[in-house]
Amino acid sequence: MGIHERLGLTRVINARGTYTPLGVSRSSSAVVAAVAEALPEFVVVEELADRASDALADATGAQAGAVVHCTAAAITVAVAAAMAGTDAERIAALPDATGMRARVVVPEGHAVDYGQSNLQAIRLAGARVSVVRELESAFSESSEDVACVVLVSSRLAEPIDLGAAVRLAHDHAVPVIIDGAAQFPRVGELLATGAEAVLVSGQKYLASPTAGLVLGAREFVRAVRAQDGGIGRGMKPTKEAIAGVIAALGEWRGAAWVEREAEKVAAFVREAAKIPGIAAREWPDPAGLPVTRAVLTVEDADRLAAELAAGAPPIFVMKHGEELALELVTLNDNEVRAILDQLRAATGPMRC
Numbered sequence: 001m002g003i004h005e006r007l008g009l010t011r012v013i014n015a016r017g018t019y020t021p022l023g024v025s026r027s028s029s030a031v032v033a034a035v036a037e038a039l040p041e042f043v044v045v046e047e048l049a050d051r052a053s054d055a056l057a058d059a060t061g062a063q064a065g066a067v068v069h070c071t072a073a074a075i076t077v078a079v080a081a082a083m084a085g086t087d088a089e090r091i092a093a094l095p096d097a098t099g100m101r102a103r104v105v106v107p108e109g110h111a112v113d114y115g116q117s118n119l120q121a122i123r124l125a126g127a128r129v130s131v132v133r134e135l136e137s138a139f140s141e142s143s144e145d146v147a148c149v150v151l152v153s154s155r156l157a158e159p160i161d162l163g164a165a166v167r168l169a170h171d172h173a174v175p176v177i178i179d180g181a182a183q184f185p186r187v188g189e190l191l192a193t194g195a196e197a198v199l200v201s202g203q204k205y206l207a208s209p210t211a212g213l214v215l216g217a218r219e220f221v222r223a224v225r226a227q228d229g230g231i232g233r234g235m236k237p238t239k240e241a242i243a244g245v246i247a248a249l250g251e252w253r254g255a256a257w258v259e260r261e262a263e264k265v266a267a268f269v270r271e272a273a274k275i276p277g278i279a280a281r282e283w284p285d286p287a288g289l290p291v292t293r294a295v296l297t298v299e300d301a302d303r304l305a306a307e308l309a310a311g312a313p314p315i316f317v318m319k320h321g322e323e324l325a326l327e328l329v330t331l332n333d334n335e336v337r338a339i340l341d342q343l344r345a346a347t348g349p350m351r352c
């Protein structure tokens with residue numbers, strides 16, 4: 001008996017990608033084993049965190065890395081690190097930012113809601129947010145600036161030139177924090193911008209247990225870890241999450257993963273395109289993530305999405321304008337077949 005039967009949970013097919021309300025991702029058996037191995041053991045957590053830093057550096061090319069609870073936590077802790085550094089008094093004082101630089105610059109359009117506003121995640125550290133229209137003039141007038149937080153996401157309407165944004169902030173001695181929560185497959189490219197920290201959700205494409213990965217400059221990562229003695233305490237990772245992250249990093253095969261997922265989408269699009277009433281195409285990620293989705297054009301996308309969600313098992317897809325988008329990452333052959341079967345049934349000749 002599995003978790004669904006035992007706890008009376010709905011078995012779903014998740015075609016929304018790394019979608020948090022549906023459980024985000026599936027871990028491999030090696031990651032599961034690493035978690036199970038860690039749970040009954042005592043460890044010196046600092047040592048485990050050091051090993052994680054080495055593993056993150058090896059896998060991504062970052063100087064160092066830290067694990068916190070999740071990316072929402074990573075945003076708060078990274079901003080706190082920019083404000084307090086490793087100064088014990090400041091760490092203890094936050095979120096009271098008296099006497100500290102506390103203005104965080106966020107470009108317009110980079111204020112988003114992933115279930116929580118990222119601006120709240122910044123303010124939780126005690127910082128003050130300035131959402132600015134032009135980064136070019138954002139830093140000039142104020143010595144209050146403590147960090148610049150930018151986002152990389154497929155949902156971003158107008159992606160900015162990250163390298164230029166980092167150079168601009170650095171010209172004013174302001175550290176840059178990149179929220180790339182769903183960007184693990186291209187994390188090297190984000191680190192190459194020179195940002196002090198790139199934040200990634202381990203539980204998204206890396207498929208580790210829930211974990212926020214802070215990757216970046218050695219000094220900055222040291223300051224992030226120092227927040228464990230302050231507001232980072234409630235945002236700490238579990239020992240089993242750290243062990244799971246190390247295992248997932250050891251298994252990660254970027255190019256092979258990208259190729260396998262692309263083939264899956266291509267095969268799905270070929271089959272879906274044969275279904276009467278459906279036009280199907282591949283949709284490469286607009287932000288540059290090496291993940292392709294399938295887009296379906298149908299007469300009534302809302303109705304089809306509702307029918308799929310009401311099916312047995314329920315299938316959850318994304319709206320993409322007036323079309324439907326499906327992400328097939330980590331879905332198995334049976335699930336992909338079930339989606340095609342439900343599409344055929346929903347659009348078939350039996351319907352009037």
Ligand SMILES: *Cc1c(COP(=O)(O)O)cnc(C)c1O
Binds near residue numbers: 114179
């Ligand atoms: C998922 C996501 C987050 C939140 O990540 P968690 O690890 O669930 O806290 C933050 N920012 C972006 C852009 C995301 O996609």
